[in-house]
Amino acid sequence: MAHSAMSGNGTTAGDDPLQTAVWRLRSRACWADAAALLPPDSATAALQRAGLFVERCLYTERGWEEAEDALRTAEALAGGDEERGAAACERGQLAYAATLHGVRDRADEARAALGRAAALIAPDAPGRALLDFRRGLLAENLARSPQAARAAYRRAHAGAAAHSDPLLLSFTWRHLAGLALREGELAEARHGFAESLRIREELGYLVGTAPALASLADTETEPEATRLRDEARRLFRLLGGVPTWLARQLAPPTPGAATA
Numbered sequence: 001m002a003h004s005a006m007s008g009n010g011t012t013a014g015d016d017p018l019q020t021a022v023w024r025l026r027s028r029a030c031w032a033d034a035a036a037l038l039p040p041d042s043a044t045a046a047l048q049r050a051g052l053f054v055e056r057c058l059y060t061e062r063g064w065e066e067a068e069d070a071l072r073t074a075e076a077l078a079g080g081d082e083e084r085g086a087a088a089c090e091r092g093q094l095a096y097a098a099t100l101h102g103v104r105d106r107a108d109e110a111r112a113a114l115g116r117a118a119a120l121i122a123p124d125a126p127g128r129a130l131l132d133f134r135r136g137l138l139a140e141n142l143a144r145s146p147q148a149a150r151a152a153y154r155r156a157h158a159g160a161a162a163h164s165d166p167l168l169l170s171f172t173w174r175h176l177a178g179l180a181l182r183e184g185e186l187a188e189a190r191h192g193f194a195e196s197l198r199i200r201e202e203l204g205y206l207v208g209t210a211p212a213l214a215s216l217a218d219t220e221t222e223p224e225a226t227r228l229r230d231e232a233r234r235l236f237r238l239l240g241g242v243p244t245w246l247a248r249q250l251a252p253p254t255p256g257a258a259t260a
Helices: 017-027 031-036 043-060 064-077 081-100 107-120 127-141 146-162 166-182 186-203 206-217 224-238 246-250
Strands: none
Touching (some): 017 031, 017 043, 017 206, 043 064, 043 081, 064 081, 081 107, 107 127, 127 166, 166 186, 166 206, 186 206, 206 224, 224 246
16 A cells, blocks of 8 residues: 555656656556566665565556565665565565455464564654554554554554644544444444545545445435445556456445445
């Protein structure tokens, strides 16, 4: 998802032109094209390339071998603790994605990798917020521990705000809202989903906008809910059916099925 070496880079006027080009491609689900723009010989670029390919796996459920290759390169080039920690964070995210999508159970590897990252990334470092967010994902979706997930998401939210990382904030708003919705806190959920959508639209993060629209629709009444889902379907088709997992959420009700 968000990558500490990328979040906020290329999203505002005056940013480095290369990062702006990378961001525009990434936001339109063109991860391979974005990765191809990066220089081949630096640890920072290798980490960014690995992050792109790991994100592609999460959104498309393909490209696993390319992500592994990019990640091994990033691990080999990583120098100090911060770079090694960032590489371990990506390793944990890739293992999480493989487990989540049923490719292979790598939950233990994900926990171990994120644990290594926690030992290497300083508590006040910019990359710590992303690590906290990903530990929240594991707690929510693999350990089924909403309380631990909420605590991790809140730490990530505070860190993203402190380090001016709006893209990561869009993720923390979204996942905190998801927990609120499951607990029946409709107003809190609607606010969080609306904030996530607002940030993604402002950043031009197209690949993340359809999921944000669909989630907000779950908290709205008609006709607004239908309008939001229709817009989400339009973007989903525009991006070629990415993210793949959104297809289930956007599927129209079965004719004759009971609706709540």
